[in-house]
Amino acid sequence: MNLRLDIAYDGAPFHGFARQPDVPTVQGTLEDALGKLFGGPVATVGAGRTDAGVHALGQVVSVADAPADLDPVKVRDSLNGMLAPSIAVAVCAPAAADFHARFSARSRTYVYAILEGDVPEPFLAPTTLYHPEPLDLGVMNEAAGHLAGPHDFSSFGRVPPEQSAERVVYELSVRRSGSILRIKARANAFIQQMVRSLVGTLMVVGEGRRAPDEMPAIIEARDRAAAGPVAPPHGLCLVSVEYDEAWSRPLGRLRE
Amino acid sequence: MNLRLDIAYDGAPFHGFARQPDVPTVQGTLEDALGKLFGGPVATVGAGRTDAGVHALGQVVSVADAPADLDPVKVRDSLNGMLAPSIAVAVCAPAAADFHARFSARSRTYVYAILEGDVPEPFLAPTTLYHPEPLDLGVMNEAAGHLAGPHDFSSFGRVPPEQSAERVVYELSVRRSGSILRIKARANAFIQQMVRSLVGTLMVVGEGRRAPDEMPAIIEARDRAAAGPVAPPHGLCLVSVEYDEAWSRPLGRLRE
Numbered sequence: 001m002n003l004r005l006d007i008a009y010d011g012a013p014f015h016g017f018a019r020q021p022d023v024p025t026v027q028g029t030l031e032d033a034l035g036k037l038f039g040g041p042v043a044t045v046g047a048g049r050t051d052a053g054v055h056a057l058g059q060v061v062s063v064a065d066a067p068a069d070l071d072p073v074k075v076r077d078s079l080n081g082m083l084a085p086s087i088a089v090a091v092c093a094p095a096a097a098d099f100h101a102r103f104s105a106r107s108r109t110y111v112y113a114i115l116e117g118d119v120p121e122p123f124l125a126p127t128t129l130y131h132p133e134p135l136d137l138g139v140m141n142e143a144a145g146h147l148a149g150p151h152d153f154s155s156f157g158r159v160p161p162e163q164s165a166e167r168v169v170y171e172l173s174v175r176r177s178g179s180i181l182r183i184k185a186r187a188n189a190f191i192q193q194m195v196r197s198l199v200g201t202l203m204v205v206g207e208g209r210r211a212p213d214e215m216p217a218i219i220e221a222r223d224r225a226a227a228g229p230v231a232p233p234h235g236l237c238l239v240s241v242e243y244d245e246a247w248s249r250p251l252g253r254l255r256e
Numbered sequence: 257m258n259l260r261l262d263i264a265y266d267g268a269p270f271h272g273f274a275r276q277p278d279v280p281t282v283q284g285t286l287e288d289a290l291g292k293l294f295g296g297p298v299a300t301v302g303a304g305r306t307d308a309g310v311h312a313l314g315q316v317v318s319v320a321d322a323p324a325d326l327d328p329v330k331v332r333d334s335l336n337g338m339l340a341p342s343i344a345v346a347v348c349a350p351a352a353a354d355f356h357a358r359f360s361a362r363s364r365t366y367v368y369a370i371l372e373g374d375v376p377e378p379f380l381a382p383t384t385l386y387h388p389e390p391l392d393l394g395v396m397n398e399a400a401g402h403l404a405g406p407h408d409f410s411s412f413g414r415v416p417p418e419q420s421a422e423r424v425v426y427e428l429s430v431r432r433s434g435s436i437l438r439i440k441a442r443a444n445a446f447i448q449q450m451v452r453s454l455v456g457t458l459m460v461v462g463e464g465r466r467a468p469d470e471m472p473a474i475i476e477a478r479d480r481a482a483a484g485p486v487a488p489p490h491g492l493c494l495v496s497v498e499y500d501e502a503w504s505r506p507l508g509r510l511r512e
Contacts, residue, residue: 010378055379076375085381119332122266123311125341127379 003066003075004095005030005044008057009087011233012126016052017059026050026087030061033082037075038067047101047241048108051193053233055127058109058240062101099243107170107242108190112183112199112235116176128180129235135181135206137174143205144172144183146215147198154222156201157194165191165222172198174206186242193230201228259322259331260351261286261300264313265343267489268382272308273315282306282343286317289338293331294323303357303497304364307449309489311383314365314496318357355499363426363498364446368439368455368491372432384436385491391437391462393430399461400428400439402471403454410478412457413450421447421478428454430462442498449486457484 007030015023019031027044034042047060066075076092083089098104113128115121120130147169154165171186183202185195201218204210210228218226263286271279275287283300290298303316322331332348339345354360369384371377376386403425410421427442439458441451457474460466466484474482 008378010381057379080376084376084386086378088376088378090375119346120336120340120344122264122342122344123383125266126382130340 001066001068001070002095002097002099003063003070003072004091004093004099004101005061005063005076005079005089006091007059007061007087007089009055009059010085010126011050011053011055013086014052016054017046017048017050017056026056026059027061029083029087030079033079034063034066036082037078038070042066045101047105048190048238049192050236050238051196051233054236054238055234056238059238060101060105060241060243062095062099101241104243105189105241106244107186107188108238109171109184109186109240109242110190110195111237111239112185112195112231113237114181114183114203114235115179116181117179124180126234127237129232131203133207135203136208137176137181137206139208139212140174140183140202140206142212143202143210143215144174146212147201147219148172151219152222153191153194153219155218155224155227156197157191157224159191167191167194169198174202196231196233196236197224197227197229199231199236203231204228257322257324257326258351258353258355259319259326259328260347260349260355260357261317261319261332261335261345262347263315263317263343263345265311265315266341266382267306267309267311269342270308272310273302273304273306273312282312282315283317285339285343286335289335290319290322292338293334294326298322301357303361304446304494305448306492306494307452307489310492310494311490312494315494316357316361316497316499318351318355357497360499361445361497362500363442363444364494365427365440365442365496365498366446366451367493367495368441368451368487369493370437370439370459370491371435372437373435380436382490383493385488387459389463391459392464393432393437393462395464395468396430396439396458396462398468399458399466399471400430402468403457403475404428407475408478409447409450409475411474411480411483412453413447413480415447423447423450425454430458452487452489452492453480453483453485455487455492459487460484 014026017026019028045062072092076089079089115128115130116134150168152165159165169187174183270282273282275284301318328348332345335345371384371386372390406424408421415421425443430439
């Protein structure tokens, strides 16, 4: 059967989501655990290839060839026993036969968290970037307005040669809640390091070192040197992946 | 001058608060950093000797012989630069000459956090005990009522030979907020492992394996075998230390 997993993970111990030889990755760790449960090699597809150190609350994974007779709740509980504490499977459920975690996704939503204030906070340190000086939210949102939309984002990340860097950013916004500033980015897809590069650029604007109206020229440059720095990974989290209504929810705990 | 530090720390990397030779401790790490700032050995006093792996949000430390000409805010910022991310100094301020973090304290408040539910949570894993099965709050609070008050707590912790295990528990209560259950314990002082032993005993009651009315006999036994197990340290946090009004607040950022 086709299985959908909704997972959360602490990115710190992993070299990113995508499986690589010889280093711990989220996908590799998950596939190894599924392999033990299913008794053979298992291939998974993830909706977002999060970079090393980036966290997830709502990553979605599909497993095309899961055994037909499995009990999804037992699989979830067994995986949680094997993967704790760094990875948690929130939902494990049969999915429609044509559901594909990556290709069926309409958009991905990331949130970058920044802690402001005179004093750092040990319990927020793993998931927020500490930035003592307050950032100017107004100019950051003005700059975000320029960066949202369909653009060639070559200035903001890496793409393999010959591939397009065209993406559509549906939402890029900054809000403050207490001493935490959150930058939300939703796009049809992101090129590598794009969210962190957008965040780094918005931070430079928030610090008053660049102006919002410089953004169009940065996009036009199609040159990574034109943008701000890449913000560190630990402030970033893939919070959700959006699907069409038909796929918006797992089929529940029924067997397919 | 006499200096007061209000500090928070992630207990995971430390062998407890109290300085020990050859292992990382909160007090040792803090004293080493102060020693670098002040140019010589520094002795500190902490309000609570948290065990290995136990966290703090509101630990209070006094430093009796700090240089008279220091700028407390600069000391705070320098310490935070040296101690991040595991320890944070929230407040550094001159204190009255007779303020003593330990002997001036009237009570200590600890909170133990337990995450219930079908699914663990990676970002809560460092600070909450995961317990999938729901606990029975009613019987836990009934048992807590028996355990509160002035008692000889020999059944719930260690005291050095010849010393009294008499303590006064002013509050012991359990409440649920969403999927997190919090056990709050406030006492004039705690003997070693006492909070975690009270928590372990309340959990056994919440699981239905002991009855609330067994608590008086457990206290009477003055025998650690009579109580429940010692709950793991990572769910526990020293949230605040209470002082008399005169000492309830640092003197502010003014130099003494």
